[in-house]
Amino acid sequence: MAKILTITNQKGGVGKTTTAVNLAASLAATRKRVLMIDLDPQGNATMGSGADKHQLETSVYELLTDQASAEEAILSDLSVKYDLIGANGDLTAAEVELLQLPRREFRLKMALLPVMDRYDFILIDNPPSLNLLTVNALSASHGVIIPMQCEYYALEGISALVGTIDKINQRLNPKLKIEGILRTMFDPRMSLTKDVSDHLVEYFGDKVYRTVIPRNVRLAEAPSHGMPALQYDKNSRGALAYLALAGELIRRTEQELASEDLATEQED
Template identity: 60%
Template structure:
């Protein structure tokens, strides 16, 4: 059965969607079967995979409201080698509708259950807030991957997010684990980057990926072409970094299997 990973951070602009799209694409390139679920009303993960979020027949909104099945909502992106359930602005209304619904926090868990065994990994791009959409992702997930910038404010935000994860574990998903912390938009020349990295490794040790993602113009350009960076500019620093991340991610998986 496929492992479900929620990519989340309550702070926006940390490279969350960039990470979801590019890690998914890099895993697919390594012969993994991957489903990307876009739960962000902005729909940028779908756009980054070349989908028109406003013309898909069914979206993650329909899945959450039980107006479509996952099988109906999945779109195969052959050029990238992965499947996508798109998100769009309808998710904003879905969040309101879910508040009055039965089993409101477990709709995604239920919706993905029939297709989990089709995939090695299901990556969920969460909105940058702790709302009903993110809660659905955290209930459905086996683990959480947290992208973050190397800033002191980000450390405070990470502390709050870890408290949220503990609350989720105590209430609705006792099996939820921390997949890893990914440093994004890294400037290796910065003393602040080095200081924050030291703090992360001190407190989270092996849960911090050795791989970090640099600031890279190609990463910023790729979504406007509807492509992950590995298909836009495979030789770019951003593409190389996400290839390394995928390799480290898979090595971690293999290590856990052998424990």
Template identity: 55%
Template sequence: MARIIAIANQKGGVGKTTTAVNLSASLAAAEKRTLLIDMDPQANACSGLGIDKTSVILTVYSVLLGESTAADVICRTELEFLDVLPSNTDLTGAEIELIDTENREQQLKAALEEIRSHYEYIIIDCPPSLGLLTINSLAAADSVLVPLQCEFYAMEGLGQLTRTIRLVQQELNKNLVLEGILLTMFDGRNNLCHQVSQEIRQHFGDKVFSVVVPRNVRLSEAPSYGKPALLYDIASRGAQAYIDLAGELVAGGNHV
């Protein structure tokens, strides 16, 4: 039965989609059957895996509206063990169209029931907001992984995300836990990065992953080639960081 992990942070530009794509690819490279769900209407996770979002006909949008099953919509990728449930801009309308739907917060969870046993990991790339798409993702997930950029405003918005997680726990998914906090875009030459990293570790303790994702040009370049970093340049520090993160996640550590 798949372990479902939502990658969430309503603050944009923190490496959320980069993490979703590269963690999924690293799990797949370790021969873990993995499904990446793109719940962001921008569909950058699809692009980052070489899927043309403009040519995709069936997407997670039709799954949420009950027009298609998840199994009908899944796309294969270049990696044998990685599948994708794609998105496109149509998903923008889902929040409005679901407004009168009974159990609208549980649509994704219900849709995943039939395919959950086919995978070991299901990774959900949430949109940078706390709307109905993110709520659906959190209601379906076992845990939440929060990427945080090592910058001055790193903690901004984290309180709101924590409150949302707590609300989802109370109302929709009592078993939801914090998988961990991942420090991203770390620049070892920058004193502020070290200071922010230290403060976050002091505040969250063992809920912060040991792996730190560096600021790395290869991570930035890879999506434009439609590849995860490990297929673009496996020797790069960015690719290696996500391979290490996958190892830490599989091992469990303190984040189970």
């Protein structure tokens, strides 16, 4: 059964799509079965995965509006090693159409049920805003990965996002939790970076990933070539950082499963 993770932050330019694409590629490199879903009408994660958003025959728009099944929407013949449900500008219309549909907050969750057993991880990339698309992602997910830069404005934004996650947890998805806080575009030479990083660890504790994503030219160049950094330059600092993040995520997931198994045995 797949673990579904939403990658989101209501602040733009913090590395959401970069994280989605590169974490998907890194998990796939460890032989995990991965599906990435692009829920952003800009379609950047789609393009960064080597698919042409303008040529999609079936996208997440059709999936959410019952015009296609997950099986029909999945692209599995890309050069990247993970599967993709892509997005383009059509998705903008879905935000309006979803308002008229039953169980509008759960469209994505219901659509993914038939393919859950095919994957180990399903990653969802989101637009930099809280709308019905993001609510669908959060309602379908087990956890949230929050990429953020270590700057003071980011601290304000993350407190608002935590409040949103709490509300979704209470009203729509009791399983939802913060999976981890990921420090992106990290520059240890800046004192502000260290100060904000220390605040994060103080507040969130072990929710903050030990892995940090550095500022890296190759990481920034890779999307223009339609590929993850691991495919573009596997020895770059950015690619290696996301491989480390994938390892950390896998270890955490295995520890959680072991704890759940132990709790079940104790109950029996």
